[in-house]
Amino acid sequence: MKTADCDILIVPGLGGSGEGHWQARWADRLPTARVVSQDDWHVPTPEAWCGKVAEAVAQATRPVILIAHSLGVVACVEAVPLFPEGVVRGALFVAFPDVEEAPNLPDLVRAFAPVPRDPLPFPALVVASRTDPHCAYDRADDFAHAWGALTVDAGESGQINIASGHGPWPEGLMRLAGFMKGL
Template identity: 45%
Template sequence: MKSSEVDILIVPGWLDSGPGHWQTRWEKNLKTAQRIQQPDWKTPDRDAWVKSIVAAVEQTERPAILVAHSLGVIAVAYAAAQLPAGRVAGAFLVAPADVDNSTDWPENDGHKWPAENFGFAPVPTEPLGFPALVLAANDAPYCTQARAEAMAAAWGAKFVDVGQAGHIAEEHGFGPWPDGLLKFGKFLADLKS
């Protein structure tokens, strides 16, 4: 598949993706990409986030590709069972947030993740039902690589170790993320039309 043949749905995580974040850049540069807007980025409600993802997939005209980051990955895992059959061609899942082990998460832009997890814990462990690729760093602050690999296995996804990359976000030097774009292009190319 090519990016022109799919509807790319950008699924940011907690607090949204800022103007220099790779997701924002991809949204601007990939013609078929659009961001899924959530009702509240600071105090996310799992059910509301899932509903937004399902609605966005239902509105696609071509096969949907979900491009999620951080808490967006967990929201996609929760939404998977509710997505219309056959509408999602694949999911590119970057730096999942381990909501089951969030007590040691660092502060993010002056915000501390609350103990109640906004309903996102536990991490879903059912297969997604569509091809997926989980990418995670070995020094990620929100999820150990072992946990990310376990999530990928549970979801039936392939796993890619991106090395020393932190949270694969702007603050860790991943604004443009050209290597990620190459990996995304290969992921699309490997999907069956």
């Protein structure tokens, strides 16, 4: 699948993906991409966030590829039952946060627990870092396995955001291109 053949929905995490974040850069670079906006980037609720993701998928006019980061991953996975059947063709999930067990997450994020473990109805890649402060690699891999997704080991990459040195993140864009080629 080529980017011109699909709607790419970019789903940021807590706080949104500001200027310089790889998601914001990709949204500017990929002509069929758009960011799924939330009413409140700093006080998320599962119902509102999942609803916005489901609404964006329902409004798509072509097959959808999801590109989610951090809490956006959880919102996407929780919104799956709300998606029209067959519209989402694949997902790139980056830096899944363990809202169930990570000790350093704010309570408002814990409202997203428990995270569904049902197999996803579309192929997905879960990019996980061995030094992500919000999720142990083994937990991310366990969730990916439950979802039927492939895990991509990002090594010691932190949370794969600006703070961890991932502004443009060209490796991620190459991973996305390879993934889409196989769809």
